[in-house]
Amino acid sequence: MRILGIETSCDETGIALYDTQHGLLADALYSQVEVHAQYGGVVPELASRDHIRKTLPLIDQVLAAANCTKTALDGVAYTAGPGLVGALMVGATLGRSLARGLGIPSLGVHHMEGHLLAPMLDTDPPAYPFVALLVSGGHSQLVRVDGLGVYALLGESLDDAAGEAFDKTAKLLGLPYPGGPEVAKLAEQGDPQRFTFPRPMIKQPGLDLSFSGLKTHTLTTVRQCVAETGLTEQDKADIAYAFERAVVETLVIKCRRALQQEGLHTLVMAGGVSANLSLRESLATKLEPDGVDVHYPPLRFCTDNGAMIAYAGALRLLAGERDGAQADVRARWPMTELSPPEGAYA
Ligand code: KG4
Ligand code: ZN
Numbered sequence: 001m002r003i004l005g006i007e008t009s010c011d012e013t014g015i016a017l018y019d020t021q022h023g024l025l026a027d028a029l030y031s032q033v034e035v036h037a038q039y040g041g042v043v044p045e046l047a048s049r050d051h052i053r054k055t056l057p058l059i060d061q062v063l064a065a066a067n068c069t070k071t072a073l074d075g076v077a078y079t080a081g082p083g084l085v086g087a088l089m090v091g092a093t094l095g096r097s098l099a100r101g102l103g104i105p106s107l108g109v110h111h112m113e114g115h116l117l118a119p120m121l122d123t124d125p126p127a128y129p130f131v132a133l134l135v136s137g138g139h140s141q142l143v144r145v146d147g148l149g150v151y152a153l154l155g156e157s158l159d160d161a162a163g164e165a166f167d168k169t170a171k172l173l174g175l176p177y178p179g180g181p182e183v184a185k186l187a188e189q190g191d192p193q194r195f196t197f198p199r200p201m202i203k204q205p206g207l208d209l210s211f212s213g214l215k216t217h218t219l220t221t222v223r224q225c226v227a228e229t230g231l232t233e234q235d236k237a238d239i240a241y242a243f244e245r246a247v248v249e250t251l252v253i254k255c256r257r258a259l260q261q262e263g264l265h266t267l268v269m270a271g272g273v274s275a276n277l278s279l280r281e282s283l284a285t286k287l288e289p290d291g292v293d294v295h296y297p298p299l300r301f302c303t304d305n306g307a308m309i310a311y312a313g314a315l316r317l318l319a320g321e322r323d324g325a326q327a328d329v330r331a332r333w334p335m336t337e338l339s340p341p342e343g344a345y346a
Helices: 033-037 044-065 085-102 111-121 162-172 179-187 212-228 233-262 277-290 306-318
Strands: 002-007 012-019 023-031 075-081 106-110 130-135 140-147 150-156 266-270 293-295
Touching: 002 044, 002 085, 002 306, 012 044, 012 306, 023 044, 023 306, 033 044, 044 085, 075 085, 075 111, 075 306, 085 106, 106 111, 106 306, 111 130, 111 140, 111 266, 111 306, 130 233, 140 233, 150 233, 162 179, 162 212, 162 233, 179 233, 179 277, 212 233, 233 266, 233 277, 266 277, 277 293
Parallel strands: 002 075, 075 106, 130 266, 266 293
Antiparallel strands: 002 012, 012 023, 130 140, 140 150
């Protein structure tokens, strides 16, 4: 089965072609970062308009790269939520129209399920059951995964998502949008001895997360530096380092706790923040000695992309799931509302 995947939930247009026998045939990504950078964050209306401009040319590009025509497609998967409604509607409308025109099925895919399954695109995919750490711009969740669509929420952020915390810290430090990679880059120059930031919610039992206190601590430290000498480049790097360390260590502690609680030995991390090299390295070095198998997606599939949507859609389309007449997009959509494909209508 050859499935075209369309991702337009936020500020990236991602298109991919996945073959259930031969794997990923081609993929392309267009980032709107330059469109939004001058505003310091994503402007939803501009995002929708840019998806309209880019989606069809990218589909043609991916099909050409795979040496494939539209008539060779067996299904179309598009991101149906959660995300920006206008942006989602572009991918959903184009995806469903294309499928209807070709007489093939379409399916709306959950964006976070796409992220969750992205590590399966690697050469050594994880086996169920596992604990997933989903850390993106809009979500920070620990989820027990027993199979496709069998998800139990173990804990989540009570306020800012991990990626959002990175982005807000970047703003405080005067770094450009999107902030996560910028904070990570600056942290490499930071002095590990200078500041120690609090590790939020590690003393409380349970698996929920909270990053707003850390944000306040970062703000206070920035203000202190400004008052003392003005915020120097070294101050910024030291703060970036302390912030990143606090987030990483908190996530490592919570992941360890989740694995112990569930009696599992496989951890899968996914979502934009899983591109953070310090987090990838710390999870591996801290958990692997205890016998934990740590998986993360290939770097280019950590942040939003079409391959994860094509892959998640392919699994469900292959199992017979299809869009019904009422298919719609959803700004909010808890992942725990998903079910395994057996419950699907044909
Ligand atoms: O999954 P994603 O591409 O989009 C959403 O679904 O939200 O995640 C984007 C988030 C942004 O907040 C971005 O700053 C963060 O992931 N991010 C990073 C890194 N790369 C992306 N955060 C920390 N370190 C990184 N290297
Ligand atoms: Zn995402």
